[in-house]
Amino acid sequence: MKKIQFVITLSLFFSITIGNAQFLEKLGKKAEEAAKRTVERRVEKESSKKTDKAIDGIFNKKEKKKKDKKNTAIISSKKDGAEAGYGNTQDIVSGSSFFPDGTTMYEEKFVEDAQGDFPANWETTSGGEIILIGKEKALKFYPNSLCMAKTGELPENYALEFDFTTANLDYKELSGSEFRLQFVNENKWNKDLKQRSEFHFSLWEGSALPKKIHVENFGTSSKINNNIDFDMNQKFNKTVHFTCVVNGKRLRVYIDNEKIIDLPSFLQDNVGRYVQFYLKGTKPQMGHTMAISNIKITEEGEDIRSMILKGGFSTTKILFDSGSDTLKKESFIFLDKVGKALESDTSLKVMVIGHTDSDGDSKANLLLSQKRAVSVKTYLITNFNIKSGNLQTNGKGENDPVADNNTFDGKAKNRRVEFKKV
Structure with missing residues (x-):
């Protein structure tokens, strides 16, 4: 079918008649040969590109090794303008590592x-x-x-x-x-x-x-x-x-x-x-x-897992909207550290305890502290592989202050979340 279409196309283009079938046949063969040569040239060209690319890759690797061996950069001094070599930092070694994030x-x-x-x-x-x-x-x-x-x-x-x-x-x-x-x-x-x-x-x-x-x-x-x-x-x-x-x-x-x-x-x-x-x-x-x-x-804070193993700790780095149990975004960085510590040791069981200052009704503060503890637990089990049973919650409202509730700073210290080893 393609050959017939090709012939018809040629007939229209050159305005030739059916009597020129022999001419068309010869022309068709020449076209076919030309097409083959075009394909061969294309294949040769693409093969050449791939070969060149492969060779370049080999030489680039060799060149990179040479550069890595030299590993040089310029150190300049205002007094003498001396040059000396120094190298780039080594690859990070996995395993025993520490990335500061404080x-x-x-x-x-x-x-x-x-x-x-x-x-x-x-x-x-x-x-x-x-x-x-x-x-x-x-x-x-x-x-x-x-x-x-x-x-x-x-x-x-x-x-x-x-x-x-x-x-x-x-x-x-x-x-x-x-x-x-x-x-x-x-x-x-x-x-x-x-x-x-x-x-x-x-x-x-x-x-x-x-x-x-x-x-x-x-x-x-x-x-x-x-x-x-x-x-x-x-x-x-x-x-x-x-x-x-x-x-x-x-x-x-x-x-x-x-x-x-x-x-x-x-x-x-x-x-x-x-x-x-x-x-x-x-x-x-x-x-x-x-x-x-x-x-x-x-x-940097003390290692969280270590603090929990010692009995627990309290923090003011977990923040909530005023009068609410909705966590502020600023709390997520610290909560993520807690989550990673608890996720790394599945044997740890912790009581999450909410605390408030003395502003407002004491019964309302007690309920709010309980809800805030639940919010912390929900965040941790949602974002980390922590069993729900490993986290318990409680709230003490304003009943266990660690500072004077009559001062601004004192109230800020009392609004805290406690993590206690169970």
């Missing part, structure tokens, strides 16, 4: 500080200067310099994050050089305070020393002095990300989000209210570079 209380990217200057909001014993790492500013430490940000006193629970960049640590002239992070309870610029807890590691690449991270606390009866196995050699001459989590006496340290240190009783005697960075040794004339950037401190 309230940001301090953040430093040195935006207002001029390149070549020491930052205005920091203190130091031996100096340092702002340099560029790529397009971002960082604080480069001078040899034997202790540096401390003006953060004010830090809370009991917080997470400190920063990028740690080193360059040109190629073994030469680095004997005795090290980086130290110390937690103290005084706002004093002294690397040898009597009461402190610290971890440090050697910057002497190529030796056996960087394969250990030393942890030690001072001025306490609960003495810890130990070496933790971890090869820092793999982290030199690039940028890595540190996260230090303080929960009371407990210190956890993550490098590129892999947990390296976890010491439950390391920070004794209120140590940890201030943090100090210290660089020992190195020689600038050899191009040795150690810098920190993207510093951030977030206030």
